[in-house]
Amino acid sequence: MISDFLGPAEWEAVRLSVRVSLVATIASLPLGLFVAYALARWRFPGHGLLNGLVLLPLVLPPVVTGYLLLILFGQQGVVGAWLAETFGIVLAFRWTGAAVAAAVMAFPLLVRALRLAIEAVDPGLEEAAATLGASRWRIFWTVTLPLIWPGLLAGIVLAFAKAMGEFGATITFAAAIPGETLTIPSAIYGALQVPGQDGVVLRLAVLSIVIAMAALAVSEVLARRAARQVAGG
Amino acid sequence: MISDFLGPAEWEAVRLSVRVSLVATIASLPLGLFVAYALARWRFPGHGLLNGLVLLPLVLPPVVTGYLLLILFGQQGVVGAWLAETFGIVLAFRWTGAAVAAAVMAFPLLVRALRLAIEAVDPGLEEAAATLGASRWRIFWTVTLPLIWPGLLAGIVLAFAKAMGEFGATITFAAAIPGETLTIPSAIYGALQVPGQDGVVLRLAVLSIVIAMAALAVSEVLARRAARQVAGG
Amino acid sequence: MTLEVDLRHRLGDFQLEVAFAAPPGVTALYGPSGAGKTSVVNAVAGLLRPDAGRIAVGGEVLFDRAAGIDVPVRARRMGYVFQDGRLFPHLTVRRNLRYGGGAEGFDAVVSLLGIEGLLDRRPARLSGGEKQRVAIGRALLREPRLLLMDEPLASLDARRKAEILPYLDRLAREVRIPILYVSHAMEEVLRLATTLVMIEAGQLTDSGPIAEVLERHPVPGLVAPEGAITVTGTIRSFDARREAEVLTPLGPLWLAMVNGDVGDTAACLIDPRKVVLVRGEAVSSRNAVEVTVDALRMAGREVTVGLKAGEAQFSARMGIERAKPLDLAPGRRLIAILDPQPLLDGLP
Amino acid sequence: MTLEVDLRHRLGDFQLEVAFAAPPGVTALYGPSGAGKTSVVNAVAGLLRPDAGRIAVGGEVLFDRAAGIDVPVRARRMGYVFQDGRLFPHLTVRRNLRYGGGAEGFDAVVSLLGIEGLLDRRPARLSGGEKQRVAIGRALLREPRLLLMDEPLASLDARRKAEILPYLDRLAREVRIPILYVSHAMEEVLRLATTLVMIEAGQLTDSGPIAEVLERHPVPGLVAPEGAITVTGTIRSFDARREAEVLTPLGPLWLAMVNGDVGDTAACLIDPRKVVLVRGEAVSSRNAVEVTVDALRMAGREVTVGLKAGEAQFSARMGIERAKPLDLAPGRRLIAILDPQPLLDGLP
Amino acid sequence: FAAASLKGPLDQAAEAWQAASGHDVQVAYAGSPTLARQIRQGAPADLAILAHPRWMEWLADQGVAGAAEAVPFLSNRLVLIAPGEASAAPLTPETVATLLGPDDRFAIALTDAVPAGIYGRASLEALGLWDSVSDRLLEMENVRAALALVARGEAPLGLVYATDALAEPAVSVVAELPVDSHPAIVYPLAVLAETEAADAFAAYLTGDGRVSFDDAGFLRPGADDL
Numbered sequence A, B: 001m002i003s004d005f006l007g008p009a010e011w012e013a014v015r016l017s018v019r020v021s022l023v024a025t026i027a028s029l030p031l032g033l034f035v036a037y038a039l040a041r042w043r044f045p046g047h048g049l050l051n052g053l054v055l056l057p058l059v060l061p062p063v064v065t066g067y068l069l070l071i072l073f074g075q076q077g078v079v080g081a082w083l084a085e086t087f088g089i090v091l092a093f094r095w096t097g098a099a100v101a102a103a104v105m106a107f108p109l110l111v112r113a114l115r116l117a118i119e120a121v122d123p124g125l126e127e128a129a130a131t132l133g134a135s136r137w138r139i140f141w142t143v144t145l146p147l148i149w150p151g152l153l154a155g156i157v158l159a160f161a162k163a164m165g166e167f168g169a170t171i172t173f174a175a176a177i178p179g180e181t182l183t184i185p186s187a188i189y190g191a192l193q194v195p196g197q198d199g200v201v202l203r204l205a206v207l208s209i210v211i212a213m214a215a216l217a218v219s220e221v222l223a224r225r226a227a228r229q230v231a232g233g
Numbered sequence C, D: 001m002t003l004e005v006d007l008r009h010r011l012g013d014f015q016l017e018v019a020f021a022a023p024p025g026v027t028a029l030y031g032p033s034g035a036g037k038t039s040v041v042n043a044v045a046g047l048l049r050p051d052a053g054r055i056a057v058g059g060e061v062l063f064d065r066a067a068g069i070d071v072p073v074r075a076r077r078m079g080y081v082f083q084d085g086r087l088f089p090h091l092t093v094r095r096n097l098r099y100g101g102g103a104e105g106f107d108a109v110v111s112l113l114g115i116e117g118l119l120d121r122r123p124a125r126l127s128g129g130e131k132q133r134v135a136i137g138r139a140l141l142r143e144p145r146l147l148l149m150d151e152p153l154a155s156l157d158a159r160r161k162a163e164i165l166p167y168l169d170r171l172a173r174e175v176r177i178p179i180l181y182v183s184h185a186m187e188e189v190l191r192l193a194t195t196l197v198m199i200e201a202g203q204l205t206d207s208g209p210i211a212e213v214l215e216r217h218p219v220p221g222l223v224a225p226e227g228a229i230t231v232t233g234t235i236r237s238f239d240a241r242r243e244a245e246v247l248t249p250l251g252p253l254w255l256a257m258v259n260g261d262v263g264d265t266a267a268c269l270i271d272p273r274k275v276v277l278v279r280g281e282a283v284s285s286r287n288a289v290e291v292t293v294d295a296l297r298m299a300g301r302e303v304t305v306g307l308k309a310g311e312a313q314f315s316a317r318m319g320i321e322r323a324k325p326l327d328l329a330p331g332r333r334l335i336a337i338l339d340p341q342p343l344l345d346g347l348p
Numbered sequence E: 001f002a003a004a005s006l007k008g009p010l011d012q013a014a015e016a017w018q019a020a021s022g023h024d025v026q027v028a029y030a031g032s033p034t035l036a037r038q039i040r041q042g043a044p045a046d047l048a049i050l051a052h053p054r055w056m057e058w059l060a061d062q063g064v065a066g067a068a069e070a071v072p073f074l075s076n077r078l079v080l081i082a083p084g085e086a087s088a089a090p091l092t093p094e095t096v097a098t099l100l101g102p103d104d105r106f107a108i109a110l111t112d113a114v115p116a117g118i119y120g121r122a123s124l125e126a127l128g129l130w131d132s133v134s135d136r137l138l139e140m141e142n143v144r145a146a147l148a149l150v151a152r153g154e155a156p157l158g159l160v161y162a163t164d165a166l167a168e169p170a171v172s173v174v175a176e177l178p179v180d181s182h183p184a185i186v187y188p189l190a191v192l193a194e195t196e197a198a199d200a201f202a203a204y205l206t207g208d209g210r211v212s213f214d215d216a217g218f219l220r221p222g223a224d225d226l
Ligand SMILES: Nc1ncnc2c1ncn2[C@@H]1O[C@H](COP(=O)(O)OP(=O)(O)OP(=O)(O)O)[C@@H](O)[C@H]1O
Pocket: A232, A233, C124, C125, C126, C127, C128, C129, C130, C155, D011, D012, D013, D014, D031, D032, D033, D034, D035, D036, D037, D038, D039, D040, D083
């Protein structure tokens, strides 16, 4: 399937990887923002627990995370069965599952970057917005969010890069179905198993680097523009 | 070798993992700080390149990173051979190699957290320190570093957690030699290969979670204390 | 609409305990650095939750510890000019100004503050005083029912102050909203305030109509000139330059820069060193009083002359060489030219 | 040691172009908000690199674009009190104060500033004025060869100012270091400054000894009272209360709050509305001058009386009803009581 | 250095030999490609057991000493498995279709990369079953992962080594694939270091040590397999 050229299968892996990574990143943003905000700003019972839980996918070998996902979200899994019954949503062995795996793996990076950024926001500015009649929600959108913009971009890039490179949890939870869950890392893994496929490995690796670097470059440009505005340059 | 109890081999893996992760984290701190500072504060040719390079280990599947490390730092590798000849330093298949692999994999996380924190430091304060006669070096130690303390802690925890969970690059670059490079994730991988070893997997996973959570808790306490001082609370 | 404040709060070693009422018009919060002024303002804004007490505006309770009421900050409808600015760094001046609403009056406020040229800049490119002006504008445009101004003019130049002060003055009079105004500059306080709240080390020293408070505590924060007396009276009229004719026990005195209207009370200070005695027939000053020398006292090279004007008593002090040509003796009739200070001049 | 500044710099639309010299003693940088004062100070501190120009202290060149000299900030040995504080938030007050060195004089500075009780706190727990005092202390303890103070007293109360001003005064005189002092408060400027640099919209308006500059530009930033004249003279003596006897064309006048020493020049303003005319034999004022009525002019309900005192001319103005009892006519001899303002009073 | 799939029995054999000979054995497990690359880069391996001859051939091509003299050490066979207790069934497309159900998938190791997958694909093709599963594959990182899927019931049918099926109680064998339906499965063993201990351990493994592998279900390779 993996040809010696960047054949259709490889292209498919690339397209899939980008889609999975984008979806994983974008879809985990709202929750990531919420969790980061909660961790940074609120004190509540279970604060430490949540904090630890978020970090988990980083500590565990990816395969274990993937296995846990399978146990939870697989068709036989507790949540998975419920999801399938109630909403007809099946994650395991679908590209959505690959996205979930990537999102989970990238989540600690996203949340940490966001949390750092949120903690750096001067609460005095949020107070000022409140005196001007802004609701919490408006304050978040018009003050907090723009001020954490650099952190948000950093988090997005980290998460996207991580999602692009994620392999262990993805293959364990979503397998490597061509066109469905066979992402670049899975393709690379496959190519690595076969002697003499180093060319394919190299091509795919370079491609995924190029994509990640492009994302990085965009984020840098955006972050620099924002910084220039705020700092007065 | 891995018995049904937390046998000596498992303990060895745990001790080794902690040692490797600690060394990886601590040893990469100075370089991480330097790179993060450079990326945050300086404009220089190659800025984008360095930025991308740091992100690489996140994008590439760990196995590829490990393989690249092997090619570079293995005894036959360009750098590895030179290191071995000149300093007698051998990294591949040693615990130091495992530390290097973990450090490389954790580096993007460390640098990003540090960079975000450094960018959030008000340059006005560093200017004030300069008018008070402080050298760049003193400013860094007495103003910048204390002010990025929360980011530093976040970076350390991320790096440590990542190092604890790192598997792909480690096993590829340093193999899984018991007592030398067989870290917890490798041990978990081993146990996963043998059916019926779920108990071992669970025990090891829990152990590594406990260790990472302990590190997280310590960092939270330290960060909160620092935040309280600065914010006046 | 009146603001009523009654609060107790602990901040580290610092204990705040004040109660006062601020009627429409400007209420000055006056007290040395660290007295607790910002803390009071924060409590009114809702940014500091007092340990105990009650805060109400126009009868609406904003905070009542005992009753468990604590209206959220955003619902308090106050315009707060912070001591430390707090402009949104990521928004242009225009969007900072518009943040609290108020397209209405935008142009007027912008031109009052002289920030027309800055509308598209971000705060990082403003000077200190420009930031302060934008912060004032932002609070004004909120259309608040209460203005909180924490040293709003501290880094503005005299000309700019001279433009903004009358505006605030008018605002307080016309819109009839209370303005809580923190300032160290006595000129500003005297120019604007109708009510004065003096606090020191977290405790209320006094509060009430400015003239009465200043009568009880002559020159807050300053040692009054030796032998000075405070004279109070009722405002009878204003002249074209808004100097007030005040009926005092010493006779009618004309005071510059007095707040209030006809019928209100005004106070001034008579410094013996600034009283000029004249042996002669006529003087051109409006603040000349016919007096009789009551007593003479010498101290070093200075003479203090006790004087009587009708029932009222005061004194003049001068160097001995100045007294000689006057040929002073008890019972002698002279003209005294007074320099009544609405407590405005003479402050360092 | 003298500071020489000559710089040109562009900030967005704003063009800065000033050149002046600041001798030992206090040099006030005076100008409206946004004039470029902070930018000048930053350039001297080395925080802003001018597009062109030269900056030198006591002959040592700190910056010279043409010669490619740019002494690093840390080596310039300046104490800078920033307009926006910039205390280190993670350090206690004590460590903030000690950051620039100077164990020497620590206790003296701390007690001057009244911050003994704050030494172990961090800045977040200080009030606005407390922060400002710590910032002053930090700059003083640096043992600088040049002090840069950007509105250092803006949020301090009168009593505290009255304590710190003489200290700065003494510092400037005794240690003989130049102090570059930005302030909008004319009292402060008049109290402290020996040199005045006036800038507006980035351009130098004038600079030089304060009396001379004020003579050329009477009340900077303010419209001088109508018909007011500026009178300059030489200081002959000081009395026990440090009022200065100034020999002027009108005769000797006594001025309060004058900077400088015997022999220096001092200037004051004579506002016609504050001149009191007396028909009589003797007055107790030290600022009384014998005058002859020169001319009379009526405008509305006011009379302006042209007066001659020897060669000098000035005028008095009063309501028409005040003028009547004086029986005014050209040639009549009267006594004029002046209220010469060292440009201190009368500012809004 | 040994293929990860050998972990259970090899640990036992190593322990036994260690006890008997007094030598100290350290076994480093990883996937065959990783091992091969490490050995190529000079890894301190005395002995290598890989899961497929091709990486051993690659090592020989790369000129690694000892690789060319590798001997076939173990063999294995493929089985179809199902979760829980399942009865044996004939190997026909129909049974496969029945067992798979309408929309479930077939768990197998990567069919063009991992040995078990490659062998499996060859076998299924030979048996005419490939077409009934080829578009329903759940290709996994390795055979253990495929096994786990079946054991968890996520896939109703999978293809693994007989050794795996034997070790996992949660699955049962539905059918054994004929040995001649695919290239012989061979685990080659090479002695890479000319040390006495290495030779001795290799001798032990190919001799007395085989028992533990036999117990685990491994087959002894035919003499002509490599
Ligand atoms: N980064 C910048 N970009 C563009 N213009 C700037 C920038 N910084 C300051 N300015 C402008 O330069 C002018 C001078 O600023 P500066 O801070 O020196 O004024 P200032 O005299 O200190 O005023 P203030 O009394 O209000 O503090 C102002 O008009 C300001 O708007």
